[in-house]
Amino acid sequence: MTALQQEGNTMDSNSIWLRRTLMSGISRRSVLQGLGTAGLAAGLSLPLAGRARAADPVTLRWWSPQASPDQLKMYQTQIATFEAAHPGVKIAFEPTSDEGYPAQLAAAFASKQLPNIVTHLPSFAAQNYYGQGLLEPMDDVIKAIGEDKYFPGANDVYKTADGHYCGTAIGNTAADMLWLRKDLMQKAGVDKAPTTWDELRTACQKMQGGGIFGAPLPYGLNSMTSLIFIGFIHRAGGQIFSPDLAVAIDSQPTYDALEFYKSMREFCPPGATNYSWGESLTAFVSGATATGIYAGRVLANVTSQNPGIADSVTCATYPTISKDVASWTFNDFPSVFIPKDIANMAETKAFAAFLFEPKGYIPQLLAAPGHVLPVLKTIAEDPTYLADPIIQKYKAEVTLMAGAAAAGKNLGYETDKHKPNLKANEIIASNVIAELVQRVVLNDEDAKATVGDIAKKLEGLMKA
Template identity: 30%
Template sequence: MKKSWYAHLGIAISICSLWSYPAFAAETIRFLHNETDPPSIEYYNKAIADFEKQNPDIQVEMEAAGTDARLQKLTAAVRAHTMPDVIKILPEERDQLATNGYLEPIDDIVDSIGRSDFLDGLLVPVNGKVYDVPYTLGNFSVLWYRNDLLKQAGLAAPTNWDETLAAAQKLTKDGIFGYAFPGGQNRQTSQVFAALMWSAGGTFFDSDFNVTFNNPGTIKALEYMKKIAAFSPPGYASYSAGDMVNVFLSGKVAMEVYAARVPGNVAVNNRDLLPKMGAAAAPKGPAGVAAEFVSGNSYAIASAKGGAKHIEAAKKFLKFLMSKDQLTAFSLTAFPHFIPPLKSVQPGLIAAGSDSMGGHDEFAKLSFDISNGMDFNNEAGAKIVDGKIVRSGKINPYAGAVVARGIPALVLQRVLVNNESPESAAAWGAQQMEAVVRELKAKN
């Protein structure tokens, strides 16, 4: 039998496998994710081919969409009850999808993998059941810098906000900008802003899910970002994920705090820049801590209510993707950005990826250290104790809607683009968040 593949790469990528002379009617499961980088697509193509070879009665139809497009597609599918069988979801989406019955419980898959092998805190039950399984984490709070430029200026890697601001000012010259950050109306901007707010002692919510956004930490973070924007590239106010990578690749930025996609892309696309790079923990904020935005990416299975047609086949495919071999192969496609969720996978992965980073093991070790990590979903009521982030353990049911509406990014834009005062922007943001909470409570 001859198997043919068709691929279309644009906003979305669909890969369908068709048997020319089928001896039986195979189940076709739909798979939606947003890992659109070419190495990730190459990985998934191979993984799907291997899975289909092992399971000839199951075919996989893949669709990969960009970050914003994935959310739009998922939202539309939920409303129409036409969800793909296997989907990538974010932590802040979990509660609403599971509570409303759109996801299938997958405790059986988690147990087959081994619960104790998952990094602490990654498995988050909803009403006592697990509905999603993390396949990777991303730490968006590592300081990447041009070591050659800092040395020429007589500077060491900054360790706090004041040092970062001073270094950014000194390094901004001769066509080089001292610092870059995402300032567009997107999730990446909300992530970076959140980590700075946490580092200044603020949170979006308290442990009872009351909005606490209008706080001194928020205002300090806005003031800091306003100051450092003076030493950032002129296009920063529209930057998103790809821009953060590309501007560093261009050699025009001396420092940025972002994900480990930065060195991964440097290693592939501008390897001459790799020996000139350095990495350090994110600079500490006024509260004496460098909070990290650590975002999990999970696979979930849609329920029959959501539109899934082949739940058991989808479970087979999900279990295959979560095997140690597949997690390792996937993580190597964007090393050291993709942090595997299983403790047993990490040591071998760091060793396997070392050569690709020119021997810079510290790039992976810094990225994999998520000891002060939080995300939108679990930051409610977090405290700083002895220079460490201590989470409340509460999972916020309102965070997803707040972030989906882009409120944190819009607050920052009001300050950076519209010249609104931090105090006024923080008050506006708090009002918007409170309106979201009231709306969701009214629906429930």
């Protein structure tokens, strides 16, 4: 077998053609015109032939907080495929933390010891870092992936004031769905999914007992409590900031949300005072709570860890204070972004586009089916994606989550009328919203005085 035939076993036809052409000495412009947008390297100008001859391999560092064992396995497959197709380029995956990434990235930017690519952080993190001049525009990566492949508006949250994109979406999450046990509902005489807070309290009260608690809401001083409680304020009809980004937390909906959140404490396990994402997820999956609040990872975890309840699990959008208040779903818009001051930018952008190639992107999504949902229409309609047993089994739930996520928002993008909030990352990292919950709900401090104090802290963060 010739070297070129061996190469053909690990490279797609566009990559082989690009490498041949570059080695023949044809101009870069001619290469790119010939490729158009058909392949992952289109418009990215990855110097494959030069890298093949390089004495020292290029190493690209990839950071992500999404690093469950099944996801790591899929990442390693993507990495191996990319490395085989791009001799001389190595990818080093480094897991980060949902709670700790602000400090990790702050240190990386300060020391110039930067990852080449960061994935699965919230969109508001990308907006924040871009606003500080720390990120590379992602326009050419989006074009290489194919703008027409995305669902409409998938990248709107990444639009910047200077007309570029600070990142691109690698998925959607409906992060605060209400998860339910149909078997427990039937046993307790709960005949439908709750749609209002009063209905939710009643359902939790009826289902609690026999060692099972009603809900796993978080009350810890952490990002989950902040992000989840922001959703409760919106589901009371309020907001953290006005559309022009004036602090608007001191309002009746915030007091209503605090009152309800406090009333739910009796239905949550004692350890909920320290709950973050992992503890809340485990509480529902293990059967310790009758309801859950999480994204679609519930489906894969129940299937593998507690299959006895798998046929009884379903979800709904989280209830609001009344039927007059519209639903609000937290979508962190898991992102891909690239720090500005890195070496090997061409290789990094080629790898970023490569992450969306179907042979790698579909297995990555299906490492936790229903959790991170596809942002490309071509993937959502792909028979390989749709054939997954969990996607098939929970078709109604996945469809509901996809619709909720598509309309979802977050602190950096509270409503369609809001300006992008470039301070959202610092606000979440400060835990100031979680502090509000702990002081009023756990410590029984005066709500009016505490909200006023938190409003001042938010104003200070916005001005910093």
